[in-house]
Amino acid sequence: MKKKIIAILLSLSIPFSMISCKESAKNVTTQNNNLASSANESSDKANSSNESNNEVSNVNNNADNKEDIxxxxxxxxxxxxxxxxxxxxxxxxxxxxxxxxxxxxxxxxxxxxxxxxxxxxxxxxxxxxxxxxxxxxxxxxxxxxxxxxxxxxxxxxxxxxxxxxxxxxxxxxxxxxxxxxxxxxxxxxxxxxxxxxxxxxxxxxxxxxx
Known part of the structure; x- marks a missing residue:
């Protein structure tokens, strides 16, 4: 009788373990995706900042050239x-x-x-x-x-x-x-x-x- 009870408990615990593992894997994947998205956003912001700085630099250079004449x-x-x-x-x-x-x-x-x-x-x-x-x-x-x-x-x-x-x-x-x-x-x-x-x-x- 005890063996049957133990077997039943084991059979019930296996699905829960599998579900728990799947959920953990999903969480890890979601976190990785979030990190990748954040990294891309930071990269886009950096590129945008560099483009803005280049535009300002070009404007200043043009102003300097105009001052020559x-x-x-x-x-x-x-x-x-x-x-x-x-x-x-x-x-x-x-x-x-x-x-x-x-x-x-x-x-x-x-x-x-x-x-x-x-x-x-x-x-x-x-x-x-x-x-x-x-x-x-x-x-x-x-x-x-x-x-x-x-x-x-x-x-x-x-x-x-x-x-x-x-x-x-x-x-x-x-x-x-x-x-x-x-x-x-x-x-x-x-x-x-x-x-x-x-x-x-x-x-x-x-x-x-x-």
Whole structure:
């Protein structure tokens, strides 16, 4: 009788053990799936964060590139030989990498119309430009071929020099312009400047070009 009871109990306990094992296996599988899902979510968040950081980085890089080029308003002066007067045009110029003096020279190499010649020949290079605020002076050092490349007579040379000086004087708000040629004082057959001698900026005797 006891053996029968023991056998019956054993037969009843086996299914419960199997159910318990299956439930444990299901729990382990569910936990593993949850862990995998959490890991995937974390990975997705990390990737999303990296993409956002890359976008911000790209925006910053683009902003830096835009800062390399800026626009500024300037008066560009020329000598009108037909009417024998100094004229100017107001225009927006592009300045790359803070090279303002170079940008002004580039504009002076352009002709405002068919009747007026450029103030500076294309063959001339600007070596350097330095502003001294205390003396209200800007020093422009051009290549030594300046006089030869300009090829101007006495009156035209003086007026063209004035146009150049007015362009830099008005933009940098200085009263004096020293022009040197490869470090030497400006010298031509008509004008002879001494060491440190400057040309005066004269904005009053000029008129806008229509």
């Amino acid at each position: 800026k626009e500024a308003n300037a008066n560009i002066y020329y000598y009108d030989a037909v009417n024998d007067k100094i004229v100017y045009i107001n225009k927006v110029i592009k300045i790359e990498e803070k090279m303002t003096a170079t940008a002004l020279v580039d504009e002076l190499k352009k002709s405002p119309n068919s009747d007026i010649a450029p103030a500076i020949s294309n063959e001339i290079n600007l070596n350097s430009a330095n502003v001294d605020e205390e003396s209200s002076t800007i020093t422009l050092d051009f290549s030594s071929n300046f006089v030869q490349a300009q090829n101007l007579g006495g009156g035209a040379e003086s007026s063209t020099i004035k146009a150049i000086c007015n362009t830099f004087g008005s933009y940098f708000k200085v009263d004096n312009v020293i022009i040197t040629l490869d470090g030497e004082p400006y010298s031509s057959g008509h004008i002879l400047m001494s060491e440190g001698e400057s040309f005066k900026v004269d904005l009053d005797n000029s008129s806008p070009l229509n």
